[in-house]
Amino acid sequence: xxxxxxxxxxxxxxxxxxxxxxxxxxxxxxxxxxxxxxxxxxxxxxxxxxxxxxxxxxxxxxxxxxxxxxxxxxxxxxxxxxxxxxxxxxxxxxxxxxxxxxxxxxxxxxxxxxxxxxxxxxxxxxxxxxxxxxxxxxxxxxxxxxxxxxxxxxxxxxxxxxxxxxxxxxxxxxxxxxxxxxxxxxxxxxxxxxxxxxxxxxxxxxxxx
DNA sequence: CGGAAGATCCACT
DNA sequence: GTGGATCTTCCGA
Numbered sequence: 001x002x003x004x005x006x007x008x009x010x011x012x013x014x015x016x017x018x019x020x021x022x023x024x025x026x027x028x029x030x031x032x033x034x035x036x037x038x039x040x041x042x043x044x045x046x047x048x049x050x051x052x053x054x055x056x057x058x059x060x061x062x063x064x065x066x067x068x069x070x071x072x073x074x075x076x077x078x079x080x081x082x083x084x085x086x087x088x089x090x091x092x093x094x095x096x097x098x099x100x101x102x103x104x105x106x107x108x109x110x111x112x113x114x115x116x117x118x119x120x121x122x123x124x125x126x127x128x129x130x131x132x133x134x135x136x137x138x139x140x141x142x143x144x145x146x147x148x149x150x151x152x153x154x155x156x157x158x159x160x161x162x163x164x165x166x167x168x169x170x171x172x173x174x175x176x177x178x179x180x181x182x183x184x185x186x187x188x189x190x191x192x193x194x195x196x197x198x199x200x201x202x203x204x205x206x207x208x209x
Numbered sequence: 210c211g212g213a214a215g216a217t218c219c220a221c222t
Numbered sequence: 223g224t225g226g227a228t229c230t231t232c233c234g235a
Contacts, residue, residue, distance in 0.1 A: 047216080081215060082217055102216060178216060181216095201217095
């Protein structure tokens with residue numbers, strides 16, 4: 001049972017909130033030219049499907065872009081935003097549910113030098129600079145739309161065990177960049193490991209106190 | 210077929 | 223803190 005072995009299918013075939021919370025502390029493993037790059041996930045967001053106005057599958061949309069969001073838990077949904085950046089989601093739930101978890105930030109575990117090179121950083125990255133933000137995370141692991149629809153259970157891109165974050169250390173808050181999603185904009189579907197310095201943008205208020 | 214917006218990032222002031 | 227990049231996707235006419 002290696003540290004970096006893939007998670008089982010059953011892990012992904014649960015609801016988005018449950019999987020999102022459980023993804024914190026897990027490893028995102030990328031094999032590239034025989035090299036292994038590993039991030040420990042510290043920030044994710046749940047997207048609930050047809051009833052979630054912030055989701056790409058809102059209202060049951062089935063456009064070509066979101067085809068992979070209906071493949072069922074354990075697949076990747078990779079899309080391009082602003083014509084520039086790729087973002088990766090872990091598809092969750094049953095086939096056809098259109099639910100996913102966006103991976104927003106991670107801490108480097110293995111392969112720091114290669115990630116820095118992929119990110120085009122000349123100096124050692126400051127906190128959050130290497131893989132803090134969905135676009136940066138993808139760039140650091142050379143994830144692009146060619147991986148849209150890929151299986152995430154084993155192989156060149158997969159999720160692995162790691163150590164789940166203690167629920168008391170998980171902070172929830174509104175998702176980033178979805179202000180125009182009506183009431184869904186306020187839903188606390190962003191999950192952060194409050195002990196990490198690598199979290200992107202607005203740090204949610206601490207739940208404690 | 211046109212237009213507007215987008216689950217973002219970076220350089221610059 | 224602000225604005226520009228850059229282009230795909232989607233919806234309405």
